[in-house]
Amino acid sequence: MSKVTSQFQADGVLARTLHGFRPRASQSEMAAAVERTLTKKSQLVVEAETGTGKTFAYLVPVLLSDGKAIISTGTKALQEQLYHRDLPALRDALAPRKMVALLKGRANYLCLHRMNQAVAHSGELNKEQQSQLVEVRKWAQRTEDGDVGAINILQEDAAILPSVTSTVDNCLGRDCPDYDDCYLVKARKRAMDADLVVVNHHLFFADMALKDVGFGELVPQSDAVVFDEAHQLPDIASQYFGEAVSSRQLQELAHELKVLYLTELKDLKQLDKAADKLLGSLKDWRLVFPHDAMRGNWRQFSQQESVRMAAHMVAEHLGFLRDVCKNALGRSQDLDNAYERCVQFLHKWDQLQEVDRTGFSFWFETTVRQVTLHQTPLSVADKFGGYLERSEMAWIFTSATLAVGEDFSHFTNQLGIDQAETLCLSSPFNFAEQALLCLPRYLPQPHEREMPKALLEVVEQVLDHNHTGGTFVLFTSHRMLQIIAKQLEERTDRPLLVQGSTSKRELLQQFIAAGNGILLGTSSFWEGVDVRGDALRCVIIDKLPFASPDDPLLQARVEDCRLRGVDPFAQVQLPQAIIALKQGAGRLIRDADDRGVLIVCDQRLVTKPYGGVFLQSLPAMRRTRDLAVALEFLDTLEKSE
Template sequence: MSVPDVPELLDHAVAALGGTRRDGQVTMATAVASAIEDAEHLAVQAGTGTGKSLAYLVPSIRHAVESNETVVVSTATIALQRQLTERDLPRLASALAEPIGREPKFAILKGRANYLCLNKVHTGVADEPDTELFDAFELSRTGREVTRLREWTSDTETGDRDDLPQGVSDRSWRQVSVTSRECLGANACPYSEDCFAEIARRKAGASDVIVTNHAMLAIDAMSPATILPEHKVVVIDEAHELVDRITSVTTEEISAAGVTLVARRLGKLVSDETADALVGAGEQLGILLEESQNGEWTRLPNGAGEILASLRDRLWNARSEIGPAKPGTDPEAAAARQMAMSATDSLHDTVVRTLTVFGEADITKRFDVVWKAVDDFRNNTRHTLRIAPLSVAGLLRTSLFTDSTVILTSATLTLGGNFDALARTWGLPPHGDVNDDGASGNGWRGLDAGSPFDFPKAAILYVADRLPPPGRDGIAAATLDQMVEMMTAAGGRTLGLFSSMRAAKEASEKLRERVDFPILCQGDDATSTLIRRFADDEATCLFGTLSLWQGVDVPGPSLQLVMIDRIPFPRPDDPLLSARQRDVDARGGNGFLTVSANHAALLLAQGAGRLLRSTADRGVVAVLDPRLATARYGGYLMAGLPPFWKTRDKGAVVAALRRLTAG
């Protein structure tokens, strides 16, 4: 039987699911279908309430069924993965079974480390505890959690960490899981037939739609092996986070603790002399990192080249000494050998990558950024050398966009009024307007599918142009006064988005003394618990930083005021973003606008997007940073925000909030 076209399938699905027709959803679904048919990349901005999941799933399923090809859907967050696989896809598959002639199949596919490893569980091969983090209570808790995980092995059908009834620490999970590099491989593992990761992979290979994450996309792009089943179409939801997630996957680190862990894993696989030499190299590295300055390394500190080269050579000697496993090696010994080889290879490759950076004297020709960071774990300070790509555009361009037709979508993709800023970071050529209905000539086009919200009638954007600019000496008294006045007018119901945790805590402490309603602050409890408490009590306010800018979905009267303390520019001492800004400047571009302003514009749009989550919502977004009104870049940042009714009149805002509260 012939498969109905996308508009007909979408109408059928919407009716079956009890929804109503949305023009933006139809526009997006039609555009996605055309992009797939024409093999043209598509970027779609679809505001909250558009129904973008259905708009890309319907044409994806139609294509998969008609062509007998798998479509990959990638998300940035676990929450969206669950929404797709536990709610959207099961209902949609059932709804489309009749018109397309069969029920579409779907599966979720994650990295191997997300699944229990039966070989590791049954052989008892475990990671050594990190001496820097050694703590008797933690070790006891880890033991209890690992025991529970081993018992869970006989109860679970998926072995998926996210299906665990009660969560465990990352340390405990590592005792029962392996990375892809640590895996023995299906041919060598005695548990390959029952392997949870392999079962998930086989199920994915037989599915019409596979749901995965951006990290898996990166691993698939970088790996010579096939990670994802063969596919020609990729849908990237939450595409505004694609670059950050890919960057995270391609970031590596070197530390004295990491060298010690590798030496422990080597155990009796190498001679005492080789192990001692490696430990000695790790100690030298530790001293070097403790004595070196924090931040970016544009050149190697005195002695660093020799120490890193020594570490590289000793890791290579150890790796060579391990050698291949002998035939008949028992599974426990084989697993220990594989883990040791993986850890050694990984650290060796990272050291080589770091030395390669400084092999290029011209800083403008380097592809990676190296910096030293200091992290605190339970009052223990760890000095770490990190290395990350200056850009992932080349990786995305030569792998993802060359091999597949890609649909990129999010509620916030346009910065400064078009898609060009994000397109550059994805490796696509800049070209055009938001509503580009024709072919671009550059292999992709952008589409703004609109929003069901009447922004000018539903919300006010207030810019406090008469407040003092934010500084380093804490929140100004006048700014705190305005916060109190607006929060009081709103009767609580406030989400405070701050540029730092220090500012969020300062505002919480000072305002609790001046208002009569509860103020929750991120860090007081689990973030999910705080959001739930905020949503359940209309008078409660919630203050926090980065994760709240993107992670709060609270429709209704519990949220009527979003306060933003300052334009969320990146920290000036952020080594990676500073290096990227310098690189743009060196190539004749505007580094501030390309990196810092775009970073701020994206977060600002995400933060403002917390206010309207349903068509019945009303309220105010208040930006308490006068630079949005007075600085030259203010107009560029404003162009990325929803078209709220704009004002600089505080009195009008307070009066509007009072009317909302009274209503």
């Protein structure tokens, strides 16, 4: 027995450290595989189903190994949970001398220079932003790490945050007057000195993309990288190996230059004029797109004459602004920085108009006020796989959902992971006893007009039999969520929590506190949500989570499959949907004592040939087509309280 696996025994460090710890063969097996990978500097891909204890299965060998390691998580929330909850006691018990650091992206840290600028020009802010700025300044007096996520009084998307944080574009780097006090610089310094650094996938790939073009290195060099929630990597990697320009970026640039004119460069009237011209053309640019928020195919949409004209005017006014800045170079660090951004944005803008290039998806997304153009590579396998091959590091990829059946090829092919050992570990939970899967009979097809009414009836019947427990209703579209939310509001006096009404963290806290709440959510609630006990007894899924056929990246991948002569449904759409359904189903049973019902309201699970592949990928729960049986099971849970 190795030093690592001995920690997982009944008399090991985990039993002494963790309340309620029980030895699990699958956890010990994963830890041994991670230990081998760290020693050999090789690659490992592990699907560890809910209950395996994968977090400790990789943390123990990492803490006991020599060298430096990066742990990358899927979200900032998981990053904080790992750093603040899971790591401290384990590190103290196993490796008290190891230094551990938390590193987030720059937008999470207060920028003192930009805060001081905002204070100096607070007259330019609206009343809400001025009030928020007062709170930021109070908090700035007492913060140690500058992490703006700790300003509890502000919402996650507070309007003031872009004015008091920096971006890669507007950061002055070593030329900044507040460089020595910079919270981001201090966080990076701590990460450079640490033995174990906890980051998130977005930060990791932002750094990897920067290193690829030789600009910088956010995440320090290490001997090992562990990706938790690794199923998210292919899409995130694609974003960072692509290009994007948003109208918000260009508007922020123009507004910053207007502030410079009002303060440092009052004689440069043309700067104010050029910024106004760009702002005007950006308003016209937004108007050529549909009003509602959407995603679309930029390659097709850009062929319209009105769109081409609007894009040309943005480029022309951005070029004018660049020329004005160029003529005043050397008069202000902020202006010199703005000139460089003008040059970069103009280059990207021109590149995004050249939509005839192959190997990329060209797409746009809009909000009520903004438009973002994207160029996304259809495959990152060569780039990411090459990165792994060149590195002399251990690479570990783990998630509860990576395989289709026991086949990992969908995941490994996307990332170019050719040499990895693979391991599929089933959950130690007794799903046959703990859970029931119901596929109700007689429901309409998902696309039929009667479906919202039928779904509402299922939800209401569940609520009638689940009085003292909580219910998740997970949707594949915001439209269906809003329809059901509006109807339920009038029909229940139970706590009804709807995604979008407040932050995800706040919604979950309210849901757990309520004990018998109803939470309606879309994609972000299908994963990374851990509610144990009776607070969540039933998960209802409205339909199979196939990606929208209108999604431009999906369209491009489908077209690429056709050109290569392979079946796009089997190669792309089906595996993605299976992994997403496994994630949603995984919300139900989170503990050995949890019990509950999973209801999937999609007839295709039993009427389509591919339905069997979905069912084989789900945990081995008892199954029924009779909703009454599921309701009876909920009744037994009520009585057993």
